[in-house]
Every structure is written in structure tokens, then in C-alpha cells.
Amino acid sequence: MEMNEKAILEVRDLDISFKTNAGVIHAIRGVNLDLQKGETVAIVGESGSGKSVTVKAAVGLLDANATVNAGQILYRYKDDNGNEEVVDLLTMSKRELRKKINGRRIAMVFQDPMTSLDPTMTIGKQVMEGILLHKKQDKNAAYARALELLELVGITDAEKRMKNYPHQLSGGMRQRVVIAMALASDPDILICDEPTTALDVTIQARILELIKDVQERLGLSVIYITHDLGVVAKVADYVNVMYAGRIVEVANVNEIFYEPRHPYTWGLLAAMPDLELDDDRLNSIPGSPPNLLHEPEGDAFAPRNAYAMAIDEKMAPPMFKLSDTHFVASWLAHPDAPQIELPDELKARIERSRKEAQSYA
Amino acid sequence: MSDVMTETREQATAQQATRADNTQAILKVTDLKQHFPISRNFTVKAVNGVSFEIYPGETYGLVGESGSGKTTIGRSIIRLHTPTEGSILFQDKEIAGSLDHETKQMLRRDMQMIFQDPMSSLNPRKKVGDIIGEGLDIHKRYSSSQERSDAVADMLKKVGLSPTHAERYPHQFSGGQRQRVGIARALIMNPKLIIADECISALDVSIQAQVVNLMKDIQDEIGCAYLFIAHDLSMVKYISDRIGVLHLGYMVETGTTDEIFSNPVHPYTKSLLSAVPHPNPEVEKKRHSVPYDKDAEGVDYSVGTIHQLEGTHSVLATDEEFSRWT
Ligand SMILES: Nc1ncnc2c1ncn2[C@@H]1O[C@H](COP(=O)(O)OP(=O)(O)OP(=O)(O)O)[C@@H](O)[C@H]1O
Numbered sequence: 040m041e042m043n044e045k046a047i048l049e050v051r052d053l054d055i056s057f058k059t060n061a062g063v064i065h066a067i068r069g070v071n072l073d074l075q076k077g078e079t080v081a082i083v084g085e086s087g088s089g090k091s092v093t094v095k096a097a098v099g100l101l102d103a104n105a106t107v108n109a110g111q112i113l114y115r116y117k118d119d120n121g122n123e124e125v126v127d128l129l130t131m132s133k134r135e136l137r138k139k140i141n142g143r144r145i146a147m148v149f150q151d152p153m154t155s156l157d158p159t160m161t162i163g164k165q166v167m168e169g170i171l172l173h174k175k176q177d178k179n180a181a182y183a184r185a186l187e188l189l190e191l192v193g194i195t196d197a198e199k200r201m202k203n204y205p206h207q208l209s210g211g212m213r214q215r216v217v218i219a220m221a222l223a224s225d226p227d228i229l230i231c232d233e234p235t236t237a238l239d240v241t242i243q244a245r246i247l248e249l250i251k252d253v254q255e256r257l258g259l260s261v262i263y264i265t266h267d268l269g270v271v272a273k274v275a276d277y278v279n280v281m282y283a284g285r286i287v288e289v290a291n292v293n294e295i296f297y298e299p300r301h302p303y304t305w306g307l308l309a310a311m312p313d314l315e316l317d318d319d320r321l322n323s324i325p326g327s328p329p330n331l332l333h334e335p336e337g338d339a340f341a342p343r344n345a346y347a348m349a350i351d352e353k354m355a356p357p358m359f360k361l362s363d364t365h366f367v368a369s370w371l372a373h374p375d376a377p378q379i380e381l382p383d384e385l386k387a388r389i390e391r392s393r394k395e396a397q398s399y400a
Numbered sequence: 401m402s403d404v405m406t407e408t409r410e411q412a413t414a415q416q417a418t419r420a421d422n423t424q425a426i427l428k429v430t431d432l433k434q435h436f437p438i439s440r441n442f443t444v445k446a447v448n449g450v451s452f453e454i455y456p457g458e459t460y461g462l463v464g465e466s467g468s469g470k471t472t473i474g475r476s477i478i479r480l481h482t483p484t485e486g487s488i489l490f491q492d493k494e495i496a497g498s499l500d501h502e503t504k505q506m507l508r509r510d511m512q513m514i515f516q517d518p519m520s521s522l523n524p525r526k527k528v529g530d531i532i533g534e535g536l537d538i539h540k541r542y543s544s545s546q547e548r549s550d551a552v553a554d555m556l557k558k559v560g561l562s563p564t565h566a567e568r569y570p571h572q573f574s575g576g577q578r579q580r581v582g583i584a585r586a587l588i589m590n591p592k593l594i595i596a597d598e599c600i601s602a603l604d605v606s607i608q609a610q611v612v613n614l615m616k617d618i619q620d621e622i623g624c625a626y627l628f629i630a631h632d633l634s635m636v637k638y639i640s641d642r643i644g645v646l647h648l649g650y651m652v653e654t655g656t657t658d659e660i661f662s663n664p665v666h667p668y669t670k671s672l673l674s675a676v677p678h679p680n681p682e683v684e685k686k687r688h689s690v691p692y693d694k695d696a697e698g699v700d701y702s703v704g705t706i707h708q709l710e711g712t713h714s715v716l717a718t719d720e721e722f723s724r725w726t
Pocket residue numbers: 057058059064066084085086087088089090091092093102104150571572573574575576577602603604
């Protein structure tokens with residue numbers, strides 16, 4: 040199988056739909072995504088744009104009503120004998136995935152921690168189970184490792200807490216237990232779906248630093264799905280912006296924040312509340328995302344795009360290359376398109392960000 | 401402890417006096433304690449004597465460390481827990497003790513909670529339209545099924561979903577869509593107080609903005625009050641009139657949003673504010689936050705008392721800490 044040499048995971052032309060009572064929902068419409076070893080990639084985007092479905096496909100956890108219409112998810116790893124292998128995760132059976140890949144090589148932290156936790160089992164047992172499943176160890180060693188992991192994610196009184204059931208923990212504690220479970224098996228790839236949504240900023244910082252630390256020590260590659268652009272700024276090397284089942288902009292983290300090119304990305308950046316300003320109203324992007332029960336004609340973002348052109352109504356834009364690291368799916372990047380200036384408010388904001396950055400340089 | 405209680409009451413009176421319109425609080429929590437016995441020798445003291453009040457039409461932001469008791473306070477107020485100690489007055493009725501039928505009805509009607517964990521708070525076997533319409537059904541808030549489905553469709557649109565979503569089941573939604581179902585279910589009842597527990601944290605920033613704007617609009621329209629529990633301080637700053645900062649089950653600092661943001665006094669509050677990540681990669685990759693370790697600094701919350709600063713701003717401290725921090 041052809042795979043980019045440095046990549047550890049490559050999503051190619053992924054296309055997925057769901058059957059529902061109301062009809063077929065075309066949720067993923069040709070997604071491409073690269074992850075290199077040791078790197079951190081963020082996926083941001085509209086709620087419902089397909090972030091979770093994309094990564095669930097990689098670990099074989101799509102709902103029963105899902106159909107993969109096309110695409111590949113290539114994964115490069117070393118087998119137990121140290122030989123390099125490339126597999127297409129989409130062709131593997133759920134059983135095979137569970138045995139060879141999931142947890143052990145690719146670990147996932149789900150958006151909703153209760154989907155990964157068994158409500159009838161103490162959390163100590165659950166973390167230990169993960170350790171024992173993937174490593175041949177005796178129970179005492181597993182216990183010690185579980186305790187260590189829980190302390191690392193900032194659970195105080197960890198020894199006592201191991202006897203707690205999930206419902207006896209706070210939302211953020213549950214989330215941290217799931218992160219501890221994911222790290223338990225020293226995976227190659229860690230996929231975190233909104234890993235810090237329920238965490239206060241101090242604990243969030245601690246978790247992000249913990250993951251960074253594991254990354255530096257073991258060369259872990261990480262995919263973060265998050266809507267928190269502060270988190271993205273802190274951890275990401277590359278950022279993928281998703282809208283209506285497609286990646287609409289991908290770039291390194293500085294390009295996304297200082298030179299965004301897609302109008303949807305502009306909308307996202309402008310919607311953040313600014314601690315420096317006393318705005319009375321937040322800027323949301325007007326309109327709502329397309330209903331993917333009906334295939335959008337042209338660019339799916341066009342109806343909400345103040346800068347849409349005639350061609351947007353007819354044809355979906357291809358990916359335009361702006362630099363070696365920056366790509367955008369917007370007709371505005373076409374050489375013949377009019378030069379559009381960033382919206383004033385966003386321009387001012389980026390200017391402020393740049394100034395602030397200089398004071399740190 | 402009695403010291404804390406008297407101080408708290410004094411402070412409450414002081415706060416009331418500073419309110420020009422002299423309105424009655426819709427919710428008044430006094431010295432609330434919520435403890436969970438886990439085993440014979442381990443009790444989780446989730447909430448340890450917390451006092452605050454919320455006025456009609458106001459938004460009170462509750463922030464604090466993960467596990468500090470925010471959700472527990474919300475659940476105690478809406479009586480999913482029986483408080484261990486303390487008083488909760490809601491619309492002038494004591495609701496901390498046992499509840500008679502009438503009070504229960506009043507609570508169900510006038511107080512709603514949006515839960516942190518949308519998946520486990522939505523019945524997986526019910527269609528979303530019926531989940532949202534359930535409150536309308538219980539309190540018979542419509543005269544025809546058309547009126548009911550119109551109300552549900554209208555609410556779905558308001559939270560940025562589509563009326564066709566009414567036919568789907570909870571698991572067929574994305575995380576953020578599910579959270580909006582929970583929001584719609586609470587808002588449709590036009591309650592007097594909404595406890596919103598991390599209700600926007602799973603939403604992308606544009607939808608967050610939309611939902612928060614919607615919450616503000618509904619507040620203007622029906623005058624409801626919010627207890628807004630969140631960890632995103634920039635959002636809390638934006639939506640709240642006043643803020644309470646919780647740490648390990650103690651209210652360590654409270655005041656107007658402006659007082660807390662422009663003049664944080666408690667070291668935990670300072671640490672919290674400094675840890676807010678900036679959406680600015682060049683800065684964020686270099687910046688470090690102010691750490692806070694209560695034990696290293698020798699702070700013992702149980703011996704602190706409420707110290708009043710200017711206006712409604714107060715902080716939990718010993719006299720010595722108070723003079724050191726201010
Ligand atoms: N089992 C399912 N049946 C039908 N539709 C589904 C199912 N699972 C997901 N979808 C739809 O697929 C789309 C993408 O969902 P996904 O969970 O990937 O969104 P997301 O980008 O992760 O959003 P969020 O930020 O809200 O979590 C959504 O429109 C969702 O409603």
C-alpha cells in the first residue's frame with residue numbers, strides 16, 4: 040500500500056453515510072487527513088461536521104447504521120517482531136481491530152466519558168484491566184501502575200478513589216480516568232475527542248502537559264478534536280478545520296491563527312469571546328449548517344458565506360495550495376477570484392495577537 | 401464554623417443593601433453542606449458550607465476546579481440530593497428538607513437543570529421530539545398536538561437544530577447536537593431558574609455564541625435567572641453578572657464579574673485566571689500559568705472566614721491571609 044513515508048496515519052477520501060428514519064445522511068464527504076510520528080494534529084469545526092465520525096471510523100466504532108462508501112485509513116506500525124507494516128484499518132474486522140490495534144496501538148478518549156466506563160465496576164479495576172489486557176504483568180504491578188496514572192492525571196486520594204464507581208466521580212474526574220486508561224497501554228497514537236471539555240483550566244493545563252510529556256518521551260502522535268481554540272493554540276502543530284463533512288482548511292498552527300483563509304475559519308476565530316473586550320453580544324456565524332439529508336450543491340458553506348460568489352452555488356471548490364503547509368477549499372483562493380480583505384474585527388484581533396506575541400518573543 | 405455562618409449572613413445583608421431595587425433573591429443558599437459517605441472511614445465532603453444568592457433575571461456564574469462541588473451544588477438545589485446541612489430558599493420556600501407535594505410541583509415547574517453529561521441524561525429509547533416535549537406533557541402546556549409539535553419545532557430551531565431532528569434518537573446525534581437537546585428541553589418550560597451545568601462546553605465557538613446569545617434573549621424575554629456552571633472563564637465573564645469561585649467545596653471568592661476579573665484576591669482565583677489559554681499560538685507555546693498549591697502555602701479553608709472587600713466582593717481567608725493577599 041502506498042503511504043507517505045513519514046506518516047503514521049493517513050485518511051484518504053473517506054466517505055460515510057448513515058441510514059435514518061428520515062433518509063440517508065451523507066455525513067463524511069471526502070475527508071483527507073495526515074498524521075506524522077510525534078506530531079499533534081487538531082481537528083476543529085462546526086458541531087455535527089463529522090469530527091467524531093471520522094476518528095471513530097479509524098477505530099472501527101461506527102454505529103451500526105453507518106456505511107463506508109469509499110476511502111482508506113492507512114496505519115503504519117511495527118508488528119510484534121519489529122517489522123514495519125502498513126494496513127488499511129477500514130478493511131480490518133472489528134475483532135481484528137480489537138485484538139491488534141485498539142487500545143494497544145491506537146487509544147481513543149471519547150467525547151462522553153461514560154461511553155468508555157463501565158458503571159458497575161470500580162474505576163481502579165477498570166484502569167487495571169486496561170493495563171493487564173495489553174501487557175503481561177502481575178496484578179501488583181498493574182495496581183501500582185494504575186495508581187501512578189491516576190495520580191498523574193491529578194486525581195487526589197487516588198488510592199481511595201480507585202474504589203469509587205464512575206457515578207461517584209465528578210464529570211472532570213471521569214474524563215481524567217478515561218485519559219489515564221488511554222495512556223495505560225503506551226499507544227502509538229492517541230485520539231482525544233474533546234478531552235478537556237469538562238476540565239477547569241488549571242487541570243486542563245496539567246493534562247495537556249502530561250500528554251505533551253508522554254509525547255516527547257515516547258514519540259506518541261496525537262489527534263485532538265476540540266472546539267477550544269486556546270487549547271489548539273497551545274498544543275497543535277497542524278490544524279484541520281472541518282465543515283459539513285469536509286476539511287475546508289488545513290495549515291500549521293500559526294497560519295491558521297494569523298493568516299486564516301477560509302471564511303468559515305474567520306467566523307470561528309471571530310466568535311471567540313475576547314477576555315480583553317467587553318462585548319455585549321458574541322459573533323456567531325449567521326445561518327445554520329446544511330442538512331446533510333440533502334446533498335448540498337456547490338460549496339456547502341455558501342449560504343452562510345458573506346463572500347460567496349456565483350461559482351460557489353454551482354461547484355464545490357477543490358483544495359488550493361497556498362504554501363507547503365497551508366491548503367484551503369474556497370473559491371476565494373482561485374487566482375481569478377477578487378482579493379478579499381479579512382473582516383475588520385478579525386483583522387484587529389489578529390493584530391492584537393501578533394503584538395502580544397511579540398512581547399513574548 | 402459558627403463564625404463563618406454569622407459572617408455569611410452579614411455579608412448577605414450587605415449584598416442585599418447594595419442592590420438598588422431591593423428585590424428579593426429568587427434563590428438563597430445558606431451554609432449548604434453535601435457529604436457522601438463512601439465507606440466507614442471515607443466520606444467525600446463535596447460541599448462544605450457554601451452560601452450565595454441569585455436574584456430574578458440574574459446570571460450567577462459558578463467556576464472552580466474539577467471536583468470542587470459545582471455539579472453537586474446544582475443537584476442539591478434541584479433536589480436530586482438531600483442536603484446534609486444548610487438552607488435553600490427558592491421563591492421564599494425552604495426546599496432543603498422534606499418536600500410536600502405542592503412544593504415538589506413548584507420545583508419541577510419553575511426550576512430546570514441542563515446536565516453536564518448529555519448522553520446519560522437523555523432517555524435513549526425516546527425520540528428527541530418527545531424528550532423536549534415531555535415537560536409540556538407533564539404540565540399540560542398545550543391545547544392541541546399541533547401546538548405541541550410547533551413548540552418543539554420552534555425550540556429546535558432556536559438552539560440551532562432542525563425540526564426534522566425531532567424524529568431522531570439521542571445516539572444519532574453528535575455530542576454538541578445532543579447537548580442542545582438538553583438545552584431545548586430546559587428552555588421550553590420557561591422556568592424561573594435554570595441550572596446550566598457546563599451546558600456549552602461541548603459546542604464549537606460559533607454555536608456557543610449562538611446558544612449563549614439565545615440564553616440571554618430568553619432571559620430578557622421571560623426574566624429567568626441562571627446558575628451558570630462552567631470552566632470556560634471567557635464565557636463566564638461574558639454571560640455572568642456575578643461570579644462565585646469554588647475550590648474543594650468552599651466558596652473562596654465571590655463578587656461581580658468585574659470585581660473578580662479586575663481585582664482577583666484569592667490565590668486560587670488568580671491561578672485560575674492565569675491558566676486561561678490564549679488563542680494565540682506564539683504566546684501559548686511560551687506562556688506559563690501561576691501555580692497554586694493550597695497545602696504548600698499553608699491555607700486551611702476550614703479556619704477561614706468571609707472577608708468583605710469593596711461592594712459585593714468577598715473572599716474566604718484568615719485575618720493574616722487577608723492582609724497578605726490584599
Ligand atoms: N448513528 C448516527 N445516525 C445518524 N446520524 C448520525 C449518527 N452519528 C452521527 N450522525 C450525524 O453525523 C454528523 C457528524 O457527526 P459527528 O458526531 O461526527 O459530529 P462532530 O463534528 O463530532 O460534532 P460535535 O462537535 O457536536 O461532537 C452529524 O450531523 C450527526 O447528526
